[in-house]
Amino acid sequence: MAVHVLAVLAYKEGDRVSSALLAGSVNTNPVMVRRLLLALQRAKLVETGKGAGSGSRLSRSPGRINLAEIYRAVEDCEPFATPARKPNSACPVGYCIRATLEKVFASAQVALERDLEKTTLATVIGAVQAASGCGGKKVG
Amino acid sequence: MAVHVLAVLAYKEGDRVSSALLAGSVNTNPVMVRRLLLALQRAKLVETGKGAGSGSRLSRSPGRINLAEIYRAVEDCEPFATPARKPNSACPVGYCIRATLEKVFASAQVALERDLEKTTLATVIGAVQAASGCGGKKVG
């Protein structure tokens, strides 16, 4: 959803876009989009203004925003969930399995993000434009 | 949790282990462990028997089981969730954003699994034994 929103903003090439229009493309509620935009603002990926005729736009060119940055902006927690209950620390395996797996999972997450870094918003937009016949159609 | 269970089985070096004992180490219910073991059986990672004195054991040596196999055995769906509602297909971005992102996410998942492949159960057990002072302590 975050990539979708940013792709629309990239498609609009710097124009201010309201949360209502973005919500129309994602097919959700404007409030959901605004909550997402707050995270993207914190990550300095978008700039948002209030008032008539305002809205959001990218703070950088699409070629300088990669998917790993988007991932980090919206996915605060780790992809590997740890069980709610702690393992039995009286068991030698339970005692240190978490610490052991944390390192493994951290490495896997780095590998994941390195792969996401290879794709930029410009790449995504390119695929979109190729699929839609390179037209400057209406968005929303 | 799957890694934890398999680590205990590896620690027991081929002995049959009951779901109740595994549940004690993971600190959960034996039924949860049995449900997990069903998935691990389907992936041919463990062998399970019924009856008194029976239980589960690894079907291969720990050095020949890597974390990517475990991941695939228990994580059936993709790590990147797609929104419940479909994007607005009247929008050029919404029309093809899903297909575009599917490729990106598939690539990221491959990168993730490639990293997990580098770690085997033997690696995990090695870390566990190093942390617990190489002792043959009681498990459970």
Place this chain on the structure above:
DNA sequence: ACATATGTAATCACTCTAGTTACTTATACG
């Protein structure tokens, strides 16, 4: 001032998951 658009809280509905209980089936052992 007024219309527009964001920021944000409160709430509801739905889903997912872990947990639990209970029962059936299969195996080993005396």
Place this chain on the structure above:
DNA sequence: CGTATAAGTAACTAGAGTGATTACATATGT
């Protein structure tokens, strides 16, 4: 043969998490 043990499995409950929605305050441009 019968009893104990342990897996397979269904049904139900509880809680967390998420999306959606409504409502309202705040800020901004005309």
